[in-house]
Amino acid sequence: MTPFRLSRSASGRLVLTTAEGQVHEGVAVVRAFPIGAPDEGVALVSAEGRELAWLDRIADLEPGSRELVEEALASREFMPEIRRLVRVSSFATPSTWDVETDRGDTSLVLGGEEDIRRFGRDALLIEDIHGIHYLIRDLGKLDRTSRKLLDRFL
Amino acid sequence: MYLRVIMGRVSLPVVRRSSLADNVAATKRFTRSRKKSMRTAHRVRISNIPQPPSPGCVTLHTFPMKNATPVPIPASGTLPDRWRMDADAQIQGSEEVLAWLELDLDPALRFASGIVLLTDRRLLAKAPHEAEFSEWPLRAGLELQLHDHAGAGALELFDGPTRLGVWRFTLGRNPAAQRLALRFEEVRDDIVSGGEVRRPPSPLCPRCQAPLTAGQDECPHCAEEANAPPSTWTLFRIWRFARPYRRQLLLGFVLTLAGTAATLVPPYLTMPLMDKVLIPYQNGVPIDVDLVLALLVGLFAAAVLAWVLGCARTHVLALVSERIGADLRSSTYEHLLKLSLEYFGGKRTGDLMARIGSETDRICLFLSLHLLDFATDVLMIVMTAAILISINPWLALVTLLSLPFIVWLIHLVRDRLRHGFEKVDRVWGEVTNVLADTIPGIRVVKAFAQERREAARFRQANDHNLAVNDKVNRVWSLFSPTVTLLTEIGLLVVWAFGIWQVSRDEITVGVLTAFLAYISRFYIRLDSMSRIVSHTQKAAAGAKRIFEILDHVSSVPDPAQPVRMESVRGRIELRRVGFRYGNRKILRGVDLDIAPGEMVGLVGHSGSGKSTLVNLICRFYDVSEGAILVDGVDIRDLSVSDYRSNIGLVLQEPFLFYGTIAENIAYGKPEATRAEIVAAARAAHAHEFILRLAHGYDSLVGERGQALSGGERQRISIARALLIDPRVLILDEATSSVDTQTEKEIQKALDNLVRGRTTIAIAHRLSTLRQADRLVVLERGEVVEVGKHEELISREGAYFQLYQAQARNVDIEPDDPAWQAIPAPGGRIASADPA
Numbered sequence: 001m002t003p004f005r006l007s008r009s010a011s012g013r014l015v016l017t018t019a020e021g022q023v024h025e026g027v028a029v030v031r032a033f034p035i036g037a038p039d040e041g042v043a044l045v046s047a048e049g050r051e052l053a054w055l056d057r058i059a060d061l062e063p064g065s066r067e068l069v070e071e072a073l074a075s076r077e078f079m080p081e082i083r084r085l086v087r088v089s090s091f092a093t094p095s096t097w098d099v100e101t102d103r104g105d106t107s108l109v110l111g112g113e114e115d116i117r118r119f120g121r122d123a124l125l126i127e128d129i130h131g132i133h134y135l136i137r138d139l140g141k142l143d144r145t146s147r148k149l150l151d152r153f154l
Numbered sequence: 155m156y157l158r159v160i161m162g163r164v165s166l167p168v169v170r171r172s173s174l175a176d177n178v179a180a181t182k183r184f185t186r187s188r189k190k191s192m193r194t195a196h197r198v199r200i201s202n203i204p205q206p207p208s209p210g211c212v213t214l215h216t217f218p219m220k221n222a223t224p225v226p227i228p229a230s231g232t233l234p235d236r237w238r239m240d241a242d243a244q245i246q247g248s249e250e251v252l253a254w255l256e257l258d259l260d261p262a263l264r265f266a267s268g269i270v271l272l273t274d275r276r277l278l279a280k281a282p283h284e285a286e287f288s289e290w291p292l293r294a295g296l297e298l299q300l301h302d303h304a305g306a307g308a309l310e311l312f313d314g315p316t317r318l319g320v321w322r323f324t325l326g327r328n329p330a331a332q333r334l335a336l337r338f339e340e341v342r343d344d345i346v347s348g349g350e351v352r353r354p355p356s357p358l359c360p361r362c363q364a365p366l367t368a369g370q371d372e373c374p375h376c377a378e379e380a381n382a383p384p385s386t387w388t389l390f391r392i393w394r395f396a397r398p399y400r401r402q403l404l405l406g407f408v409l410t411l412a413g414t415a416a417t418l419v420p421p422y423l424t425m426p427l428m429d430k431v432l433i434p435y436q437n438g439v440p441i442d443v444d445l446v447l448a449l450l451v452g453l454f455a456a457a458v459l460a461w462v463l464g465c466a467r468t469h470v471l472a473l474v475s476e477r478i479g480a481d482l483r484s485s486t487y488e489h490l491l492k493l494s495l496e497y498f499g500g501k502r503t504g505d506l507m508a509r510i511g512s513e514t515d516r517i518c519l520f521l522s523l524h525l526l527d528f529a530t531d532v533l534m535i536v537m538t539a540a541i542l543i544s545i546n547p548w549l550a551l552v553t554l555l556s557l558p559f560i561v562w563l564i565h566l567v568r569d570r571l572r573h574g575f576e577k578v579d580r581v582w583g584e585v586t587n588v589l590a591d592t593i594p595g596i597r598v599v600k601a602f603a604q605e606r607r608e609a610a611r612f613r614q615a616n617d618h619n620l621a622v623n624d625k626v627n628r629v630w631s632l633f634s635p636t637v638t639l640l641t642e643i644g645l646l647v648v649w650a651f652g653i654w655q656v657s658r659d660e661i662t663v664g665v666l667t668a669f670l671a672y673i674s675r676f677y678i679r680l681d682s683m684s685r686i687v688s689h690t691q692k693a694a695a696g697a698k699r700i701f702e703i704l705d706h707v708s709s710v711p712d713p714a715q716p717v718r719m720e721s722v723r724g725r726i727e728l729r730r731v732g733f734r735y736g737n738r739k740i741l742r743g744v745d746l747d748i749a750p751g752e753m754v755g756l757v758g759h760s761g762s763g764k765s766t767l768v769n770l771i772c773r774f775y776d777v778s779e780g781a782i783l784v785d786g787v788d789i790r791d792l793s794v795s796d797y798r799s800n801i802g803l804v805l806q807e808p809f810l811f812y813g814t815i816a817e818n819i820a821y822g823k824p825e826a827t828r829a830e831i832v833a834a835a836r837a838a839h840a841h842e843f844i845l846r847l848a849h850g851y852d853s854l855v856g857e858r859g860q861a862l863s864g865g866e867r868q869r870i871s872i873a874r875a876l877l878i879d880p881r882v883l884i885l886d887e888a889t890s891s892v893d894t895q896t897e898k899e900i901q902k903a904l905d906n907l908v909r910g911r912t913t914i915a916i917a918h919r920l921s922t923l924r925q926a927d928r929l930v931v932l933e934r935g936e937v938v939e940v941g942k943h944e945e946l947i948s949r950e951g952a953y954f955q956l957y958q959a960q961a962r963n964v965d966i967e968p969d970d971p972a973w974q975a976i977p978a979p980g981g982r983i984a985s986a987d988p989a
Contacts, residue, residue, distance in 0.1 A: 077304065104264045106265045130324060130326040
């Protein structure tokens with residue numbers, strides 16, 4: 001049983017009501033480990049940046065709140081996962097990559113090779129020139145062509 | 155009615171450079187050594203701070219007049235063709251499009267396209283996946299809000315508390331969104347007040363709001379940086395550095411030509427030796443001693459000549475290449491120093507050092523040895539071929555037959571080898587990176603007893619290095635023997651064809667011998683020539699990295715025509731200053747006027763943007779939005795070094811260079827007299843402790859120098875700032891790292907420093923800001939309160955809370971360690987993250 005209630009206001013903001021009846025509007029849902037363990041450790045943070053509640057797992061929430069939390073996460077978190085590299089404009093940077101992601105096809109401009117960072121053993125975090133982070137969760141699961149293209153930058 | 159522009163309301167644990175330190179090591183690149191030579195690989199990014207692309211800086215004034223025919227899309231604008239049709243269909247009569255935002259995300263943040271249009275009467279939007287446009291006539295109560303988080307922006311339309319629509323886009327479109335939101339506010343207000351929709355009085359740059367001059371389409375400060383990759387023919391660019399030495403190079407070339415010709419004489423002389431001496435002798439003719447003597451003397455003379463010419467050639471060219479290398483090194487370093495802090499923030503020290511040190515050395519080696527050999531080889535081949543053809547065209551043809559094969563083979567392996575070597579370079583980076591991470595942090599490593607783990611990390615990087623090298627060596631090991639095999643086969647063919655021709659009396663034995671002598675040299679050269687492939691690739695990779703530094707344009711560029719400022723009075727104005735680092739918004743809409751001579755204290759929690767603001771005022775970074783004016787002039791219009799010479803900076807942890815104390819004090823003004831130095835030290839309350847040192851002002855400090863306490867170092871740095879007599883003084887946590895007793899001494903020194911100067915001070919301990927004329931309270935990148943200490947206390951706002959929090963600690967125990975432990979990490983100037 002969670003000690004708070006979640007709802008959505010007319011303005012589309014997430015509203016959290018604590019057990020004591022305090023109401024916080026504009027609550028943000030934040031993952032503590034968005035890459036390493038996205039499903040563990042989720043915080044509900046007030047508009048002022050204060051932590052209001054901590055969830056060990058989203059799955060622990062009751063159905064109604066869980067959907068709200070998941071919805072909020074979906075509209076807040078933006079870290080496209082690259083599934084395939086289709087084409088790269090050049091092997092020298094800056095280079096424009098056409099990629100397929102879990103959020104559809106797009107292209108990104110890689111400013112320099114140091115913007116590709118290894119994250120743990122298999123994951124790569126790629127930051128484009130606009131500061132958007134793209135994730136490759138498992139290098140080994142990419143197809144051969146993508147790996148070959150990527151290899152030239154690693 | 156006002157437009158609320160709300161940016162990322164929660165500062166979030168976005169993955170940041172610093173927090174990734176461990177993992178970064180695995181992908182960052184550095185130097186490596188292959189067969190004892192140090193080399194590097196590390197790419198320069200064009201810009202660390204993402205510059206949103208156009209249409210960010212397209213002006214708003216180029217729209218057609220109202221009574222224009224309904225083609226309201228401005229010709230100079232960037233409304234993409236694919237939206238033009240759709241937009242035209244929506245526009246009624248004289249309506250004109252004033253701004254637009256192309257959407258590239260849907261509400262679930264999947265990539266999809268849509269558009270939001272602002273006309274002089276409506277807001278039109280076609281959200282992704284929707285077939286039709288929705289429209290909202292502009293009226294009172296409508297409000298657009300803009301915010302972004304982690305690379306995705308949101309534009310929301312509100313009618314009072316109700317949200318009418320939300321549109322999402324990636325940060326690249328942010329300038330367009332900002333422009334749309336600003337224009338929306340203006341147009342709505344004009345409509346609400348019942349008047350005509352006004353045009354902006356003078357065109358403004360949509361990003362920084364700076365007025366544009368007539369005919370200027372883009373704000374020069376916001377002009378986009380090119381995204382083109384550097385050319386692959388980088389090695390040729392070294393010509394820029396070789397030009398001054400072209401005479402010596404020409405001399406070297408002539409010597410090479412002559413030397414090569416001299417080495418080709420001996421085989422030619424074997425022909426008569428064979429045909430006129432040895433074979434006739436076998437057939438019973440006595441040996442012609444004079445002829446033999448003449449031929450042997452010829453052979454000896456040719457050898458000596460080749461030796462002399464070879465020595466001269468090597469000497470001249472080695473001299474030149476060494477000078478080219480030295481010039482390259484100096485130029486690169488000079489350029490590097492001009493780059494912004496932002497550049498240094500994104501780079502590792504070790505890598506930059508390696509680039510300037512060993513990369514230039516490798517290029518130098520390539521020029522003096524490998525390129526020289528290659529040139530000789532080519533000459534040798536051309537000359538040999540000419541001689542062979544002149545002796546016997548048919549045999550020459552057969553001899554040269556294997557040449558195309560070898561060329562093909564070289565071509566085949568070239569690419570693979572180059573990528574291999576590049577990879578090897580980068581992997582070597584990992585190895586040095588581990589060292590660069592661990593050695594400075596050795597105290598932490600030892601304190602947490604993690605030597606074993608660090609060793610494992612190093613071993614892992616080393617193993618990776620080994621694996622990559624093995625892979626490259628596999629290709630390489632196949633390459634050389636294959637070339638040798640081909641040359642052997644080539645020789646075989648010459649033997650066979652030669653014997654056949656001799657048997658048909660088409661050539662003499664002497665000719666065949668000469669051919670074999672030539673061709674064995676020829677093939678040896680070809681073999682060594684094939685090695686040039688890898689050397690060239692390595693040098694090219696090195697040149698590329700050097701030129702990456704040289705090509706990097708400072709993100710705080712000097713203006714083309716800097717405004718001259720005779721004497722700075724010290725008025726500082728901040729106009730809607732915004733700053734973004736990566737996708738994190740650090741400052742937003744900061745407005746602040748600081749009068750000459752005023753002392754302003756910046757107060758706020760760590761991470762509130764105080765240090766960033768100071769960094770922007772020093773122009774270590776350029777603002778993302780807005781402008782900073784000093785005495786009414788945009789600091790971007792001033793020459794960087796001129797401007798900085800007016801700023802004195804005292805940092806939390808003063809950096810002392812290796813040298814004497816006097817040299818350190820005079821760092822900003824090397825020509826200072828001893829009297830000036832002593833006066834500055836006195837004013838900084840450093841004089842007495844300096845006299846207590848064994849060598850007084852001549853005591854060595856800095857790395858491996860005399861150990862000074864934090865307070866002593868700080869006072870030296872204050873003296874350093876005093877000596878240049880700056881108009882603007884910046885104290886960034888100048889007293890945070892010392893105890894209260896020392897702080898009092900430093901405070902006395904600071905009081906001397908502050909007098910009569912525009913001062914901006916950052917301090918966690920509010921007590922140190924007592925004498926400030928005004929306090930500016932920052933909270934999450936925004937100014938929340940401005941006023942005197944007493945005013946702010948009576949207002950009971952953010953400052954009051956900060957003050958209370960500190961005062962409570964003081965009341966308990968003035969010298970309580972907890973008081974010292976009030977977080978003072980701040981962002982130091984030299985840190986990678988300016989937050």
